[in-house]
Amino acid sequence: MDLESQRLIGVLLAAEEADDGSSDGTKKKHRRKRRLIEVVDYEDDSDVEITPPPTQATILRKQSTCGTGQALK
8 A cells, every 4th residue: 555545544534533523433333323223214114014923713633642553443
């Protein structure tokens, strides 16, 4: 990387640091978290539908004794 590119990167990083008002980057982390929260879709007409689990309408039959060696009549 040449000297001019390094200087440009330094200037950009310094401007970004001055923008969030901190030198340790703590406010920068909070700002990034805020951006992620703002991306969340709050629309009611979402394309994902949540449906309740199906209810069981029939009574389960008792399991037969197949395979136990008993003869069926």
